[in-house]
Amino acid sequence: MHMVVQYSSTLRQILLFLLTAAFASAAPMHVSLPTVMKLAGANNDEIEQASVKHLETIAESKQAWQRFWPTLSLNAGYRGHEGNVQDIGGAIFDARKQQYTVGTSIMIDWSPGDIYYNALAAKQKALAAEHLAEKSRRDIIQEAIERYYDLLAAEADLAVMEDDLRLTEGYAKQLDGAVTAGTAFRADLLRVKTQVSRARIAIRQGQEKRDLAASALAEILRLAPETALRPAKADLVPVSLMATTGVASLLSQAGQNRPELRAVGAAHVAASLESARTRIAPAIPSVQAGYSVGGLGGGYAGEFGNFDDQQDFFVGLGWKIGPGGLFDRQRQKIAEAREQGAALQTGQVKAAIGREVVDAVLKAQSAKDQLSINEEAVNAAEEMVKLAQDRQASQLGVVLEYLLAREELTRARQGRVKSVTDFNKAQHGLKRAVGK
Template identity: 90%
Template structure:
């Protein structure tokens, strides 16, 4: 019985709506998304590759111990062949250096730039996800505000139906008018149910991007929807310039271009710098004829050498240089494409923000006119100069105007956030 009670309470608690605000949505979207985490993992990988590139300058250290025996024919350095039985054993350590300084240096610098590009791409992914979460939050907020408009219309229409029902009973109104009002009530109830569906779908979409449980019933922390101005739409050229400086995409392609330039330098300069090979080993050697295990004493070996590679991957490798130069040119073209796309996004965001602002002002005028129209229709109805249909049409027009304003405010806020993202803030 206790278990059943606990299960019921947990189910009720799970079914309760979770109220979220816009700042909360932005924080959750920026910290709890798989795409962002994948970008961060890629950044971590490139950082490790950059560190590994510099570690190629480190010498290698080895410890060794070994035994070697021989029985049978052997040839000495003079050419004589004879039977021999011998053995030896060694113990020691060795330090080895195999450097191609130019190749290591340029590849390490290029790897560092690639890690920087990955960092900027991770930031771009985060911003895109946050912007998508903002859009879905405003969709939820708009659905909630739209339902409030419909609910208000339904309440007033039901009150009016009650008043008209009393008038019909008193014989001062027609039953056909009452039925017309009841039809309007049914239509409002259908709109209300459709609004609930739209709200729940918006909540599911928001829960998806926030990586919450799919069944989480999200609700806005505040039911009011007001226009929020974040960016000025004046000076498009200035906004484009700011976007070119602030957008992580531009920084990413800039780092990628630097990496490509370093790779191109690597193909031209690195083969000229000689490679270095050096080694030093110290230990002991023992052994002798047949079963002898003595004669153990220390030994040391060392060597140093310089070299140049000629051919593929080294001097006179023109094809490798052409490949690096082509890649650098490709990154340059990609930079121009990204810059053009950013400029277009800024212009589109400015146009949308300006249009949304104008539409909002027009909808404010429409709401004011519809409210006055409802007031006049109600006054005419009270003085028996008007008809029920006129009042219903006025109420319907007011509801549409208020719903239009909800949409205008929503699009205005979305456009403001989109413009802010487009500029790189």
């Protein structure tokens, strides 16, 4: 039973990235999605904590089986007596004596039923801990993915606003020349300059949003808080990972692949074994046995001789009656209640996973539809800006119409960024929901 999560092929890349981030000053560090996933899965203390818990349960499982082993002891001792002593017949007399012993002994104290069922239950608990560790790893990676897409969206949104500012500033320069030539109104120029100021404020707010997203990503990757992270690619494109049809098939895959279900299944088996232990184990007799071999010497007063070998052995069987043994009905009721609780928890987890899969499918379908709608909006806004430019060139339109068209285009492009981000998040969320 081993949980093996290794990234040996990418270990050098991760170490190089961490060293570079540690020694970098203000230079931003560019990361890609695969790098983020590898760092999140290999450099997070929450995952490590779950792995440590798994190792602890493995040790407990091995220790449970080791209770079948007999104990071996080596001993040597000296014992002396002076003064009154009573013999077997009741007479009391004064005596001086001493003895010394050297030897070894093997002791067995078995409750086979308890040991066997406890070891089986411990093994199932270790399996549950293994699956919970895997769940923790997947949850952390999914959260890192979402934070990366937040950073990528903030960077793409900032690029849209910077492009809008560049075009608006260019338009302001054209109007400034027209005002100087007397072919345009100064009020129009001031309106455009106001729009430039608004764009600069929006850009500063966008930079803040990007930096906050970078800080959140650095936190989950356990990098230095001051590390300035940037996405490796500034472009944001839809990434299709899962089909959104065949919900029944997706639910079946989730039932087979989700580690949470395996964890509660193992916990249910462990509870069933504990319940069987309270019913069956007390009927199996406990075994006590021992064998010791060595030498005994000594005698009256200061005698040290008479040393010779000695052997002792014993075997016994026994049943415990009462609490923890036969006829302990309350212990059985407690174990049965825990078994029922584990069964109910299994049903709850199944229901939660089923809803999660359905919700992920619905989000993915909605995100896909919104993506198509936003593409239509961007195309319409681009055409609207082009028409406004043509009318402005022929002096059929006004400055306000062009600014409104530019504003609609910027809003549509930002909407597309959000739609692509939501689509990619939904795709990764659906992939995680089915356990892939």
